[in-house]
Amino acid sequence: MEEKKGKVLVIDDNEDILFALNLLLKPVVEDIRVTTLPEQIDKFYDLLQPDVVLLDMNFRRDAISGEEGYEWLEHILHRDSQAVVILMTAYADADKAVRALKSGATDFITKPWDNSKLLATLFAGIELSRERHKNRLLEQRMEVAASPFGATAAPTIIGESPVMRRVLQTVAQVAPTDANVLILGENGTGKDVIARQLCSLSRRAAKPFVSIDLGSVPEQLFESELFGYEKGAFTDARKAKAGRMETASGGTLFLDEIGNLPLPLQAKLLAALERREISRLGSTTVTPIDVRLICATNADIHMEVSEGRFREDLFYRINTIEITIPPLRERGEDIILLAEHFLNVYAHKYNKVVTTLNRDARQRLLRHTWPGNVRELMHAVERAVLLAKGTALCAQDFVLQESARRTSPIPTLNLERLEQEAIERAMQIAGGNVTRAAELLGITRFALYRKLNK
Numbered sequence: 266m267e268e269k270k271g272k273v274l275v276i277d278d279n280e281d282i283l284f285a286l287n288l289l290l291k292p293v294v295e296d297i298r299v300t301t302l303p304e305q306i307d308k309f310y311d312l313l314q315p316d317v318v319l320l321d322m323n324f325r326r327d328a329i330s331g332e333e334g335y336e337w338l339e340h341i342l343h344r345d346s347q348a349v350v351i352l353m354t355a356y357a358d359a360d361k362a363v364r365a366l367k368s369g370a371t372d373f374i375t376k377p378w379d380n381s382k383l384l385a386t387l388f389a390g391i392e393l394s395r396e397r398h399k400n401r402l403l404e405q406r407m408e409v410a411a412s413p414f415g416a417t418a419a420p421t422i423i424g425e426s427p428v429m430r431r432v433l434q435t436v437a438q439v440a441p442t443d444a445n446v447l448i449l450g451e452n453g454t455g456k457d458v459i460a461r462q463l464c465s466l467s468r469r470a471a472k473p474f475v476s477i478d479l480g481s482v483p484e485q486l487f488e489s490e491l492f493g494y495e496k497g498a499f500t501d502a503r504k505a506k507a508g509r510m511e512t513a514s515g516g517t518l519f520l521d522e523i524g525n526l527p528l529p530l531q532a533k534l535l536a537a538l539e540r541r542e543i544s545r546l547g548s549t550t551v552t553p554i555d556v557r558l559i560c561a562t563n564a565d566i567h568m569e570v571s572e573g574r575f576r577e578d579l580f581y582r583i584n585t586i587e588i589t590i591p592p593l594r595e596r597g598e599d600i601i602l603l604a605e606h607f608l609n610v611y612a613h614k615y616n617k618v619v620t621t622l623n624r625d626a627r628q629r630l631l632r633h634t635w636p637g638n639v640r641e642l643m644h645a646v647e648r649a650v651l652l653a654k655g656t657a658l659c660a661q662d663f664v665l666q667e668s669a670r671r672t673s674p675i676p677t678l679n680l681e682r683l684e685q686e687a688i689e690r691a692m693q694i695a696g697g698n699v700t701r702a703a704e705l706l707g708i709t710r711f712a713l714y715r716k717l718n719k
Contacts, residue, residue: 508543626660688713
């Protein structure tokens with residue numbers, strides 16, 4: 266027995282016609298809904314999300330002109346410009362068929378019909394509908410990639426320090442699985458780079474990588490960005506749009522700054538992840554989704570959970586694997602490797618003859634605390650290359666904003682300072698592993714997170 270295919274909505278005021286079509290199509294299509302009232306098109310369209318609409322041309326006003334059919338065709342195409350509509354009439358002629366096709370109908374069927382021809386026309390319409398749906402998703406994915414919230418290709422990860430080697434080893438182990446990953450780290454450490462690396466090494470590498478920075482999305486747009494919306498769902502919803510979760514289906518969804526998600530949206534995200542389905546705003550239908558979820562935050566999310574600002578059940582759902590990216594100040598010679606990489610990139614970009622860092626420049630970069638991490642280093646090197654006068658960058662070429670801790674004229678030989686130094690030392694010994702550092706300090710991991718945040 267062949268697999269059932271497609272969902273069909275039939276509108277005809279003749280109940281015998283509806284009975285015959287229901288009998289013919291029910292064994293071969295996934296779902297079929299019938300109605301004698303064209304006024305119920307919107308209700309059934311939302312309920313079914315049909316691949317094909319079979320629409321009669323004559324209803325109550327007259328028996329043969331077909332004008333009502335053209336009006337309802339226009340109504341359907343107004344709400345869904347990609348709809349596949351096949352018109353039906355017992356009063357067919359060439360002029361009607363031409364007008365139907367020019368008005369946006371996909372095909373034209375005369376009554377009484379030949380069953381085999383009707384089925385062939387119907388299945389061709391279902392295939393066309395599926396193809397249009399794929400093309401629509403592709404266009405929306407291209408819009409996502411080009412948008413401020415979108416994604417770009419995975420950059421190269423540069424790092425040979427012990428702490429980064431451990432991070433990359435974890436990435437290599439986790440990437441081939443579909444496990445949800447939570448990436449922690451300060452601003453500018455490259456959490457998005459790790460997310461893209463996880464995707465590029467996964468079985469979903471050829472599928473969409475969709476990114477959304479929840480820290481840059483206004484709170485009132487969170488839900489429409491994540492779940493999408495139907496036309497008319499709100500004032501500016503002039504056409505239906507898939508949300509990021511639907512667009513990412515089959516691939517990877519990266520939610521950056523997950524800690525910014527409000528509690529009501531946390532509950533909706535959790536429900537979508539557990540049920541593996543979403544509903545667009547303004548729609549009563551559900552859409553299955555299949556995403557590999559990667560989240561990131563610079564917040565102390567463990568404290569957020571303990572203080573009730575982040576749902577514990579969602580936290581455990583998103584962090585099957587937790588990866589902490591070390592700050593740049595703990596990565597030693599990686600600073601020089603990254604600086605040389607950025608030097609080459611920007612020398613090529615700006616057509617400069619700068620080729621190296623001299624010894625003083627290297628020492629200055631290694632002494633700096635890099636509160637802005639890799640992002641700060643990248644911008645510092647770009648500026649230095651732009652203003653450089655020779656072939657080598659020197660210490661004076663770098664304008665660095667020293668942290669208050671390094672520039673304070675008064676030594677801070679107090680308990681708070683000693684505690685800070687002890688934590689930094691423990692983190693270095695533990696290679697950035699917070700759990701191990703907490704054991705060395707004799708405190709709990711949550712206590713250490715609170716102190717690190719402070």
